Amino acid sequence: MLAQRMSSFSTSGTAKARVAAKAAAAAGRQIIDLSAGEIWCDPPEALRAGAIAAIERGINRYTDTIGIDELREAIAERLSTVTAKPWQADEVAVTAGGKQALFNAAMAILNPGDEVIIPAPYWSTFPAQVQLAGATPVFVETRANGYVPLIKDIRAAVTPATRAIIVNTPGNPTGAVFGRALLGGITELAIRRNLWIIFDECYGSFAYPPARHENIVSTLPQVRSRTLLVGSFSKSLALTGWRLGYLAGPAEVIAAARALQSHTTSNPNVIAQYAVLAHLKNDGGRFEQTLRARLSEARTRGLDILSRLAQVPRPLAQGGFYFYLDLSALLANKLQRGTFADADDIVRLLIERAGVAAVSGTAFGDPAGIRLSYGVPLEALERGLSAVVDALNHMSAGQRSAA
Numbered sequence: 001m002l003a004q005r006m007s008s009f010s011t012s013g014t015a016k017a018r019v020a021a022k023a024a025a026a027a028g029r030q031i032i033d034l035s036a037g038e039i040w041c042d043p044p045e046a047l048r049a050g051a052i053a054a055i056e057r058g059i060n061r062y063t064d065t066i067g068i069d070e071l072r073e074a075i076a077e078r079l080s081t082v083t084a085k086p087w088q089a090d091e092v093a094v095t096a097g098g099k100q101a102l103f104n105a106a107m108a109i110l111n112p113g114d115e116v117i118i119p120a121p122y123w124s125t126f127p128a129q130v131q132l133a134g135a136t137p138v139f140v141e142t143r144a145n146g147y148v149p150l151i152k153d154i155r156a157a158v159t160p161a162t163r164a165i166i167v168n169t170p171g172n173p174t175g176a177v178f179g180r181a182l183l184g185g186i187t188e189l190a191i192r193r194n195l196w197i198i199f200d201e202c203y204g205s206f207a208y209p210p211a212r213h214e215n216i217v218s219t220l221p222q223v224r225s226r227t228l229l230v231g232s233f234s235k236s237l238a239l240t241g242w243r244l245g246y247l248a249g250p251a252e253v254i255a256a257a258r259a260l261q262s263h264t265t266s267n268p269n270v271i272a273q274y275a276v277l278a279h280l281k282n283d284g285g286r287f288e289q290t291l292r293a294r295l296s297e298a299r300t301r302g303l304d305i306l307s308r309l310a311q312v313p314r315p316l317a318q319g320g321f322y323f324y325l326d327l328s329a330l331l332a333n334k335l336q337r338g339t340f341a342d343a344d345d346i347v348r349l350l351i352e353r354a355g356v357a358a359v360s361g362t363a364f365g366d367p368a369g370i371r372l373s374y375g376v377p378l379e380a381l382e383r384g385l386s387a388v389v390d391a392l393n394h395m396s397a398g399q400r401s402a403a
């Protein structure tokens with residue numbers, strides 16, 4: 001007998017994709033896994049050295065609930081550079097990944113009955129956490145506009161119950177990057193309608209020209225008092241399993257996050273904290289630059305292969321490390337014949353026919369999309385995407401010959 005709240009959400013779709021890929025691999029199939037939300041390479045050297053040094057120095061105990069001062073100061077310093085305005089350590093809470101930062105934010109600002117605007121397709125944790133806080137997600141469709149919301153659609157979704165809007169740029173799963181004009185429109189709306197902005201920039205290191213990632217606070221400094229920045233080292237430093245991220249915002253929200261965290265997880269992993277601190281002090285941004293260059297190369301190679309798709313538009317993939325394919329045209333035709341009805345079916349067929357694991361858009365509120373990660377070694381990416389293109393083109397050809 002589970003609590004009522006458990007009926008409103010289930011295990012994340014990306015976790016389901018991993019399970020399906022593992023099951024196929026366990027049955028002896030060679031599977032190329034393009035479903036993971038992480039990058040294959042090792043974390044930075046300075047960071048690994050920092051972790052080893054911390055262990056050898058006997059750093060084993062609890063720290064301050066929201067992280068050691070030096071790390072919070074280093075993050076504040078980074079934010080000061082990015083936003084060109086000073087940030088202090090009491091405006092930063094270090095968390096067990098961006099996920100905990102988002103959870104703390106939701107718990108700290110949402111009341112039951114509140115509404116939260118979320119552009120769709122969305123990362124599935126956003127609505128799940130809004131619901132955990134007793135609030136209601138309100139989705140704004142972006143599919144007709146290259147997965148970037150129109151400000152008029154966001155405006156139309158605001159009601160007297162709206163409390164916050166979640167902005168995730170570069171976005172998971174779509175790779176869409178919000179431009180400065182849109183961010184400006186959102187800040188203006190938030191100020192006028194007295195809304196919070198939860199700004200998730202966990203993929204902020206990865207935007208590919210001409211797209212450019214902008215921190216929303218740098219577009220209009222007045223918005224800072226109503227913005228909660230969510231950052232993560234999971235993706236930018238390729239250390240998803242180490243669990244380190246942060247929440248930055250007004251000191252009263254950070255104090256609330258501290259209180260909440262003190263009763264949930266306490267401090268984030270101490271070795272990870274010292275490791276990231278060593279990285280921030282010693283690396284000077286070199287690792288992130290190298291990683292961006294590698295991903296950019298993977299993106300270019302991947303887009304080249306995907307340009308052979310017959311009935312699926314080449315994705316824009318402006319940021320992050322995902323190709324998000326719009327299968328609407330493929331599904332629209334085939335629907336009449338009933339071999340496959342939605343992206344779940346296509347994902348299943350891709351495992352069977354192409355030996356590739358992808359994530360279905362149904363996990364992201366979009367039954368017509370699939371997500372393929374390019375955070376994998378180039379050789380696997382090329383083989384995987386070529387197999388996906390062949391399989392999808394075969395499905396399109398099947399339709400045409402049956403027509």
Ligand code: PLP
Pocket residue numbers: 037096097098099100123168171172200202231232233234235240244245
């Ligand atoms: N935000 C977005 C949009 C994500 O895609 C993820 C992870 O996939 C996160 C936040 C949280 O990542 P983590 O908790 O590993 O820092």
